[in-house]
Amino acid sequence: MGGRKTDRSQHTPQIGKAGRRADGRTAGELGRLAMTVLQPGFDGTAPPGWLRRALAEGLGGVVLFARNIADPAQTAELSAALRADNPEAIVAVDEEGGTVTRLEAGTGSSWPGNLALGVAGDVRLTERVARQIGRLVGAAGITLDYAPVVDVNADRLNPVIGIRSFGADPGEVSRHAVAWINGLQGAGVAACAKHFPGHGATRSDSHLELPTVDAPREVLDLRDLPPFRAAIEAGVQAIMCGHLLVPALDEVPATLSRAVLTGLLREELGFEGMLVTDAIEMRAVAALHEPGEIAVRALAAGVDAICVGRSSPDGESVYELRDAIAGAVREGRLAEERLAQAAGRVRRLARWHAAQADARAAAAADADEGLGDAAAEAALRMTGAAARPVVRTAPLVVQVSARLTEAVGPTVGSRRAGLAAAIAEILPGTLRAEIGEGDGLPDLAAGRPVVLAVHDAVRHAWMRRLIAEAVRARPDTVVVETGVPGPPAGAVYLATHGDSAASMRAAARRLTGGAPAS
Numbered sequence: 001m002g003g004r005k006t007d008r009s010q011h012t013p014q015i016g017k018a019g020r021r022a023d024g025r026t027a028g029e030l031g032r033l034a035m036t037v038l039q040p041g042f043d044g045t046a047p048p049g050w051l052r053r054a055l056a057e058g059l060g061g062v063v064l065f066a067r068n069i070a071d072p073a074q075t076a077e078l079s080a081a082l083r084a085d086n087p088e089a090i091v092a093v094d095e096e097g098g099t100v101t102r103l104e105a106g107t108g109s110s111w112p113g114n115l116a117l118g119v120a121g122d123v124r125l126t127e128r129v130a131r132q133i134g135r136l137v138g139a140a141g142i143t144l145d146y147a148p149v150v151d152v153n154a155d156r157l158n159p160v161i162g163i164r165s166f167g168a169d170p171g172e173v174s175r176h177a178v179a180w181i182n183g184l185q186g187a188g189v190a191a192c193a194k195h196f197p198g199h200g201a202t203r204s205d206s207h208l209e210l211p212t213v214d215a216p217r218e219v220l221d222l223r224d225l226p227p228f229r230a231a232i233e234a235g236v237q238a239i240m241c242g243h244l245l246v247p248a249l250d251e252v253p254a255t256l257s258r259a260v261l262t263g264l265l266r267e268e269l270g271f272e273g274m275l276v277t278d279a280i281e282m283r284a285v286a287a288l289h290e291p292g293e294i295a296v297r298a299l300a301a302g303v304d305a306i307c308v309g310r311s312s313p314d315g316e317s318v319y320e321l322r323d324a325i326a327g328a329v330r331e332g333r334l335a336e337e338r339l340a341q342a343a344g345r346v347r348r349l350a351r352w353h354a355a356q357a358d359a360r361a362a363a364a365a366d367a368d369e370g371l372g373d374a375a376a377e378a379a380l381r382m383t384g385a386a387a388r389p390v391v392r393t394a395p396l397v398v399q400v401s402a403r404l405t406e407a408v409g410p411t412v413g414s415r416r417a418g419l420a421a422a423i424a425e426i427l428p429g430t431l432r433a434e435i436g437e438g439d440g441l442p443d444l445a446a447g448r449p450v451v452l453a454v455h456d457a458v459r460h461a462w463m464r465r466l467i468a469e470a471v472r473a474r475p476d477t478v479v480v481e482t483g484v485p486g487p488p489a490g491a492v493y494l495a496t497h498g499d500s501a502a503s504m505r506a507a508a509r510r511l512t513g514g515a516p517a518s
Helices: 027-036 049-056 072-085 114-120 123-139 170-186 217-224 226-233 258-268 291-301 316-330 336-354 357-364 371-378 413-426 461-473 501-512
Strands: 038-040 061-064 090-093 190-196 238-241 274-277 306-308 381-383 396-400 431-435 450-454 478-481 492-495
Touching: 027 038, 027 316, 027 336, 038 316, 049 072, 049 316, 061 072, 072 090, 072 123, 090 336, 114 123, 114 170, 114 371, 123 170, 123 357, 123 371, 170 190, 170 217, 170 226, 190 226, 190 258, 190 336, 217 226, 226 238, 238 258, 258 291, 274 306, 274 336, 291 306, 291 316, 291 336, 306 316, 316 336, 371 501, 396 413, 396 461, 413 431, 413 450, 413 501, 450 461, 478 501, 492 501
Parallel strands: 038 061, 038 306, 061 090, 190 238, 238 274, 396 431, 396 450, 450 478, 478 492
Antiparallel strands: 381 492
């Protein structure tokens, strides 16, 4: 998919004298089918010329990232501009709430993520939060939200799922998954359960390498598959497959496996909606094949839509994918009927969205003020506090930062400030220091309370060493864990179960006992 410019005239399918393939579909029609199953990303806050041409030629959808989004009004205008060239185009986005947000990437999400909702334990609350996310996404003109994550986080050391999961119990994950889907789709936006057949029991990140889920089929049935069964029964419109190797199911990655995607998901679990890949430039599969080959094999396995996070500046990569798919049909490597079926499912999802206009209008009038902060508050768990407030004067907040998964996306300074900024709203004069692996602690001399903000310390030995060092130097250190919690440490240990802006505000209020200064 690189930067090589493509002369499209050299990629015209071979056809007969009448300009029509033997099966009755012209070369142009075949190319349009191939375009329908693609969902690429692009650069900029307005559709570039190549994208508008591609949409007019049948491109089935696009995926938006933080780089495409400036504010709600601009996002709505962008969605409308995309549909001006193809009214059936699917506009997709990763808006999970919590740590993975595109519409609120600069500030952090207004909504707690899945683990916080799971800890709060109220499925009605989960449904209400998802409805408000649907309200936000629907107002932006977005068709499909690549959410919720329904993976069961069976391994606390999982580097990519973690707080994006509702938890480690399959039954609870299933309950909250159904509530989230009902909330989002009730607001008129299509939901997408991910990452089939389950990314929770891995210790590697599919953005970087191919993870293996090394468990027998019996364990998969009891642990990983129940939330997907529940999502399907709830009528989820889409499912995203994960780039995962599951030896109990097949010897090739799930994205490329007919046994997993057709045999298990379609035939055994009965899913009839749209199946989309995770981004095909992720190294888990990109290390195995060229992009066009990944697309062809995924479609042959049962996928309906190909997600591509990055496209070349002039769109050549998108046309190369189209040509690879059409070429595979001509060569007999991909059945034309399979491609037509995939394109049909993409269009059916677009029609479902069009029919939900009344639901989106009702959601737009249904603002649930204060819900995000209340939900984040319900997920807080604090140990060791003998008295409240814990922090009475402006503290030093030490942010201990590790590299986040690529799923989170770029993190701007205002979002990284997180807890310190939230405390400073209540206690002006709060200081902030940020350290990473290999750094030493700043001066923790008496005079200010010390708050140590960590994320997933359970996964990082160096982070746990810094916590221990801080507690030795200052036994009154307050530790705030914004990721998957581990053993409590410090004089006070506060687990937020998420790092959204809502969770940081809730933590600041819990520690200080106050509301933001007016």
